[in-house]
Amino acid sequence: MFGGLGGTEFLVIILIAIFLWGPDKLPKALASLRRFISKARTMASNAAADLSREIGTDIRPEDLNPKTFVRKHILTEEDQEMLTSPLKSTMRDLQDSTKPMQESLTETTREVESTRRSVNRGSLTRKANGSNDTGEAAAEPAAERRERAASFDDVT
Template identity: 85%
Template structure:
């Protein structure tokens, strides 16, 4: 609802504020809080404008991260290219090296899909215990499958 606060948390904060300041002083306390937040925002924007004016470029709050600041204001574009080119060439080499693996996986996936389609067409049916069994074998030995399962349940008690 309000920056990560849910309805119940917001309601609890309002109730605590009413108990602390009382219903008659709460509007004045909220007005003071609003003024404080407004002044803090103005101070922050003025500080960013002063910093921008001193440095000579436009500064945004996300630019104040030291890594971003160095990258933007100290390194030239040539320096940035020099730093990123080895990474780009390594990435290209890695992509070229994995192309045969990717092609092999694509072929294997295609083979699995072909097999799955042929299985779903009826050459193999589901057995009585849920396993895939050829249709002729499914009808031939139902007693053998149930005998194995019954033996498993004898030791339960």
């Protein structure tokens, strides 16, 4: 909700503020907090502008990360391209080699979905016709399943 604070944490902070300052002083405290935050932002932007003016380049707060600073101010575009091109080519090769597997999985998923739909339609049709899954017709597939299970046990 607010910078990683959830609803309950925000509610707890509000309740603590009400207990500390009371309902009559709370609006003044919030106004002074707002002014402080505004002044801090103004000071930070002025410091960044001064630093940019002194160095001669445009500096943003994310540029102060050492990795970003080195990448932006020390490496040339050719150096960056030289460092990233092997990774890009490896990524392309990986995507090309996994494309047939992805297509196969997609096709298998479609087949499973169509089979599931046809099985569901068949069971709905049997229920609509009033047939029951008990009796000899249901016993045969169960017997076949037991025979297959027994044959698997023999193999292991």
